[in-house]
Amino acid sequence: MKIIDIALNDLLRSFRSAFTIGMAVVAPLMLTGLIYFAFGGLSGGDVSMNAMKVGVVNADALPADSPLDAPIGDNIRAMFFDESVESWIEARDYPDEAAARAAVNAQEIGVAVIVPADLSASLLSDEIDAQVTIISDPTLTIAPAVVQDMVTMMLDGVSGGGIAIQTIMERQQANGIQPDPAQIPGWVTRYTDWYREFQRDLFHRPEKAALVLTAPSAGETESADPIQQMMGLTMAGQMIFFAFFTGAYAMMSILREDEEGTLARLFTTPTERANILAGKFLAVVLTVTLQGIVLMTAGHYAFGIAWGQPASVALAALGQVLAASGLGVLLISFVKTSKQGGPVLGGGLTALGMLGGLFTANIPGGMPAAFQMLANFTPQGWVLKGWKLSLAGAVPADLLLPFAVALALGVAMFAFGAVMFKKRYS
Amino acid sequence: MNAIEVRHLKKSFGELQAVQGVAFAAEKGEILSLLGPNGAGKSTTISMLSGLLAPNDGDAAIMGHSIRTEPEAAKASLGVVPQDIALYPDLSARENLVFWGKMYGLRGAALKTRVDEVLDIIGLRDRQKDAVGKFSGGMKRRVNIGAALLHKPQVVIMDEPTVGIDPQSRRHILDNVKELNRQGMTVLYTTHYMEEAAELSDHIAIMDSGKVIAYGTHDELIKLVNGQTRIDLTLNVEGADVLDAWKVVEGVNGIDSTDGVVTVLVSDSNLVLPRLFEAAGKLGARITSVDIQEPNLETVFLHLTGRALRD
Numbered sequence A: 001m002k003i004i005d006i007a008l009n010d011l012l013r014s015f016r017s018a019f020t021i022g023m024a025v026v027a028p029l030m031l032t033g034l035i036y037f038a039f040g041g042l043s044g045g046d047v048s049m050n051a052m053k054v055g056v057v058n059a060d061a062l063p064a065d066s067p068l069d070a071p072i073g074d075n076i077r078a079m080f081f082d083e084s085v086e087s088w089i090e091a092r093d094y095p096d097e098a099a100a101r102a103a104v105n106a107q108e109i110g111v112a113v114i115v116p117a118d119l120s121a122s123l124l125s126d127e128i129d130a131q132v133t134i135i136s137d138p139t140l141t142i143a144p145a146v147v148q149d150m151v152t153m154m155l156d157g158v159s160g161g162g163i164a165i166q167t168i169m170e171r172q173q174a175n176g177i178q179p180d181p182a183q184i185p186g187w188v189t190r191y192t193d194w195y196r197e198f199q200r201d202l203f204h205r206p207e208k209a210a211l212v213l214t215a216p217s218a219g220e221t222e223s224a225d226p227i228q229q230m231m232g233l234t235m236a237g238q239m240i241f242f243a244f245f246t247g248a249y250a251m252m253s254i255l256r257e258d259e260e261g262t263l264a265r266l267f268t269t270p271t272e273r274a275n276i277l278a279g280k281f282l283a284v285v286l287t288v289t290l291q292g293i294v295l296m297t298a299g300h301y302a303f304g305i306a307w308g309q310p311a312s313v314a315l316a317a318l319g320q321v322l323a324a325s326g327l328g329v330l331l332i333s334f335v336k337t338s339k340q341g342g343p344v345l346g347g348g349l350t351a352l353g354m355l356g357g358l359f360t361a362n363i364p365g366g367m368p369a370a371f372q373m374l375a376n377f378t379p380q381g382w383v384l385k386g387w388k389l390s391l392a393g394a395v396p397a398d399l400l401l402p403f404a405v406a407l408a409l410g411v412a413m414f415a416f417g418a419v420m421f422k423k424r425y426s
Numbered sequence B: 001m002n003a004i005e006v007r008h009l010k011k012s013f014g015e016l017q018a019v020q021g022v023a024f025a026a027e028k029g030e031i032l033s034l035l036g037p038n039g040a041g042k043s044t045t046i047s048m049l050s051g052l053l054a055p056n057d058g059d060a061a062i063m064g065h066s067i068r069t070e071p072e073a074a075k076a077s078l079g080v081v082p083q084d085i086a087l088y089p090d091l092s093a094r095e096n097l098v099f100w101g102k103m104y105g106l107r108g109a110a111l112k113t114r115v116d117e118v119l120d121i122i123g124l125r126d127r128q129k130d131a132v133g134k135f136s137g138g139m140k141r142r143v144n145i146g147a148a149l150l151h152k153p154q155v156v157i158m159d160e161p162t163v164g165i166d167p168q169s170r171r172h173i174l175d176n177v178k179e180l181n182r183q184g185m186t187v188l189y190t191t192h193y194m195e196e197a198a199e200l201s202d203h204i205a206i207m208d209s210g211k212v213i214a215y216g217t218h219d220e221l222i223k224l225v226n227g228q229t230r231i232d233l234t235l236n237v238e239g240a241d242v243l244d245a246w247k248v249v250e251g252v253n254g255i256d257s258t259d260g261v262v263t264v265l266v267s268d269s270n271l272v273l274p275r276l277f278e279a280a281g282k283l284g285a286r287i288t289s290v291d292i293q294e295p296n297l298e299t300v301f302l303h304l305t306g307r308a309l310r311d
Ligand SMILES: Nc1ncnc2c1ncn2[C@@H]1O[C@H](COP(=O)(O)OP(=O)(O)O)[C@@H](O)[C@H]1O
Pocket: B013, B016, B018, B036, B037, B038, B039, B040, B041, B042, B043, B044, B045
């Protein structure tokens, strides 16, 4: 009974928290929505929108010892000048922030993107003090959001790439292979090229992507609408990514309680410590479950996503809940303070999500082969496999392997994390 | 049977012996104060009593239940008010109380009634729907106390419940403590304010450096410094060398200085005061104020440790 009380208390607090709701539900829906919107604008024909007028100030310069061959600011600029977007983005260069600001004020452009001189330097050195500024006409709503999202995705990709490369290096080291530092620039270039390509497809050539797309076992159900399938995969990728985030974030509540003193107070009540921990774990599972239900329902009604046969959906969703909860418990068991938690979650889960293929779920051919292999090492990769099958209309029996792997990983990670927590709070 | 019985409790953090064999007892229905400066080991002692920290040695019993062998029974008869606010800031006062009530095993109508009663006790019934995070420091402290009263514990432990709050809330809390005690609760109250210990307590245990260095009623403790007077002085200069000079003046039994106020314990102020003026004058310092105090718990602490109690 107290276990449930503790779990419900956590849920109540999550519902009160704008951050939790935003991360668990709003962000995945919004990101999917933006893609849906960009997509509809291109494929529908009559749903055309006026070209967005975007000003770009790119002051970014390469630091002396950089492994890159062009500043990251150039990539950001190129995104807006790319031929694939010229039908809906009209980009212009401006020399400095003041000029761009004046242009926004004069309504010559709707949005201005200001890339500071030290952006590459600061991203490469892991310090986040240089920031891309976005100035927008306050009467516009959609254009600034789209621009901000494009820039954010690009920057996330860059920092995620750094982490992915770190992971590859560590893996090689673990296998006894000494990574050669001279290879790093090559990796970075390959990764940025691939990521830029991915961005283009994601935002600008979805119909092409969708037409080529053939789902794994779609043989019998060939009637499936490719656009709808592509939205399903996009949404699944977002949902899985944020489910893992939510699982870890929900588990982090124990660290916050530790810091706020309420955990100590719980220990002074006649409640066994094992039950207190069980309550916290239950809260994680319930939160991720609720999130999945809300997202699947919203995805169905907002974007017309058909998630699959009920039993297959149940298996895919259950695998997601177990893997996300398990990884959340495991990750947080290594974290000392909630302050530390943010970067661990941001970096670790973005890297794992990227390796698991979550951001590229809807791209035909997917990631480069090396990355595809790595997906098998991530719980996210297996959850995504489950959803791909379910979205393609597979019968539950076809989902047994990815489900079994997600289940096994989830249970193992959970058990390990639970033991760590028991030790910590005994 | 005593309500609280503490036997030879010990706790170390690495090299630091925070609590070094503390023993005391609180009779049923009394208020016992643990009085001591910051770092004396009060909170560590209380953490052991409330089941947060396992002692390295010794034992304690709450209403006859050993904290080692019957921790759940001991906890059930105990309400703990932690030194730092331990509440959910994003939940309302009522939601907080309801949750903590459940953790003490209350349910349904009994819980609802008791939450109403506690809201009345802490005087926050009209603010019960507001988030605790938006409360003033004093109001938070009151909810912090309320959360420990829900299960009508026979014993309440309060760890410095008045630190850092306005005089009005402090008054409210001290009155609460007396009222709870009048209704029969045994209270273990820790503080470093000697006025609070003097006002509330039936018995006082003075703690310093992990040990109980004196125990008794207020009057018994004052008798320890019989015949001695405490003088508070201020100087016109920063007086490190003056302090050194005064330490060796005949008739000075203890000396300490905090925040520019020098506290001196003397056997006979008529004799010693002129000597203090003279010693200061030799060093070119001038005494700008003299305050001769009746012996109080502060004097007792100075007498026992050679140091002042206040922060
Ligand atoms: N968790 C801990 N780890 C290390 N040292 C501690 C810990 N808790 C308290 N201490 C130390 O133990 C001593 C007693 O602390 P405490 O019991 O909090 O004293 P009080 O409550 O009387 O101010 C202090 O020196 C304090 O720094």
